[in-house]
Amino acid sequence: MKIMRLGEHGREQPVVLVDAVDGSPRCFSLLPLTNDIDGGFLAAGGVDRVREALAAGELPLLEEAGALRVGSPVARPGTVVGIGMNYAAHAAESGAEPPSVPVVFLKPSNTVTGPYDPAPLPPRSTQYDWEVELGIVIGREAGYLGSTEEAAACIAGYVTANDFSEREYQLPGAAGQWTKGKSLPGSTPLGPWLVPAQDIDGGNLRLRSWVNGEPRQDSSSSELIFDAPTLVHHCSQYMRLEPGDVILTGTPQGVALSGRFPYLQPGDLVEVEVEGLGRQRQELFRTPAAVTA
Known part of the structure; x- marks a missing residue:
């Protein structure tokens, strides 16, 4: 279903x-x-x-x-939670050690868009990157959960996600901040569909991405450092998760940040897919800079 x-x-x-x-x-x-x-x-x-x-x-x-156009399978979430470096190989290609606790950040809910909508490239962006991710959709309120079993019961289902990221805004120097690099308009395509948790094994799904038809990422959610119930349990200790909220579980290796591939340019076609959850397709276009008088 x-x-x-x-x-x-x-x-x-x-x-x-x-x-x-x-x-x-x-x-x-x-x-x-x-x-x-x-x-x-x-x-x-x-x-x-x-x-x-x-x-x-x-x-x-x-x-x-x-x-009809395909929109995000869930209406605008109250909160979008991102998880960083949750695959050991991606942490390594980012120049970091695998984390011992989940790396958590927030994305504005107004970044959520449909799986086939054109993807805006920021006016001054030079390091725009793709990230295929397994998305968790919360189905019941989760706060200070006592176990991963309780956390698993709070998962309504799963979605395909792409966490577009501007690395120059996110990482280098004193001005580099994750929020800046992860908050850009249209940077969180979700879908095309939501599959209920009881219908799919979220812990064993293949994740892949392509740029202009060329393979980039190919991994499995079985390689997550922190699995879905662990992430829901962990996040519930620091924030109240509400029904409809989304957690992006992190991306595997194979992004432009690795230095092995060029960053995205206007006209590039990005496709991401999570097994059983559908494939997205976004064409990049340059957002015009604001004109000041």
């Missing part, structure tokens, strides 16, 4: 994508159940309600689904 949001930006409608008996995908509207895929829907057992409605044949077929 794959949960999606389709339609123009700000006017998306919730749907569920399922494979018919003949193997062809079919989209059913979730409007009889909810107006959106948000924290309230997830916290109220929305995923189970979708299963029940599908089984009962209560959801109308959305005939024009293929013609």
Whole structure:
């Protein structure tokens, strides 16, 4: 079962994508159940309600689904939490030792966009980078959790994510700050769909990325230093996670920061994919600089 949001930006409608008996995908509207895929829907057992409605044949077929834009599978999260250097090989290519505790940062929720939307390159950016990541979607409030078992129960599902990062803003010198390099508009594409946690093994998924059709990253979530329940448990000790929030679990090796590949340029085509969670496709374009009088 794959949960999606389709339609123009700000006017998306919730749907569920399922494979018919003949193997062809079919989209059913979730409007009889909810107006959106948000924290309230997830916290109220929305995923189970979708299963029940599908089984009962209560959801109308959305005939024009293929013609609609694909939005982020979850409405704008309250919080997007990023995890840094959560693959040992990526930490090494970044010139750092693997962390002994999770490296946590926050991204503005207004960076979230759809999986096929064009990706804006900042006006003065020279070191814009890609990062395929497994995204965790929180399904119930998590605060001061007592165990990773409790944490696992708070995971509603998983999504494909790309954490676009401007390395010149993020890292070098006294002015380098993770928030600056991770907060740029359109820098957090999510989707194309949300898969419920009980339908997929989040601890054993292949992650890949390509730039202009050339392979870049190829790894597995089994190589995470801190797995999904551990991250939810850890973050809950320092912040309150709410339904609909998203945690980006970190990227594997194979980014431009490694020095093995060039940074992104206008016109480049970036694709990222997490096994079972779908592939994204973003074309980079240069955002014009502001004109001052």
